[in-house]
Amino acid sequence: MNLKHMGDITLKIMIRYVVLLSLIVSFTACGGGGGAGAPASEVKTIALLTIGLTGTLPLSTAISGVSFLLTLPAGVTPAITSGTVSSGVVILTGVLAGSSIPAQVIYTAASGNSSGTLKVILATSLPSGVTASGEVAKINLLLANGVQPTATGFGINETSVIDSLTYDAIIGMGVGVSGVTLQ
């Protein structure tokens, strides 16, 4: 047998092994996405809003509660249980944390050109009221597929911060969305 011919055959076989090995290594790398590779973008299903007081609380004034109307972007809704907003949707936090008075919430679903809204009233159970400003609630909302709202996508109107002594509105104070976290 021709030695040169045998060498050519051996070289071809070696090249085939190298190509095959490269392909195996390549496929293995592609299948390893669950490790340290680049993660696929996660679908966000919950928007967690932080609601806070705005303005300055006057000296010698205490807050009994707050009220606001939150307008929801398209594709953002609260969880509903038996036709009413679920109890965990609006949670009193910050300066209203620990209140024994549950949040009062009315949801109006979007209809036609009208956006969905949440009318929210929060009250403290401290007899003398709250004498500090800051965060008052967190609101858990459900996101439709692909919806990723920002804080500016939520409208907040009809805000009232109520004095604990006279139950008049405290002039110069309001309520705003101070943050949105998507989960």
Add this chain to the structure above:
Amino acid sequence: MTPVTGAGFSIFPENVQTVVYGNTATFTVNPTAGYGILSVSGCNGTLNSSSYTAANITDNCNITVTTVKRSGNGTSNTTPNIADALKALQAYAGLLTLSASEKIIFDVAPLSSTGVPLGNNVIDAADVILILRRSVGIGNW
């Protein structure tokens, strides 16, 4: 003309008035703190704000004033509960229409300097918050 006295209001003049046949007479009716005026009737009169004018008086007659206590409780004059606050909230949100009596009952804010409900002729967030807090024992109105 005999103005009837009772709880929850003041009327002036408060004594029996003698009027020339066919003439008119005017009384001023105001609620006392914690109450609202539901109606004033008798002697062919009409109520305009706090002024009650009886016209064309031709016989003895009585003026009757009906008041409602600003209790925040839609079913009795006792301490309101969370259901009352929810009803006030629904009215505030425009989801239900209150009767004339209920509009007074749930119109509790603001409070006087002594902590008595004064009302302001509108059901708003302050009323809901006040009723909520009263339902957990805050305040003594």
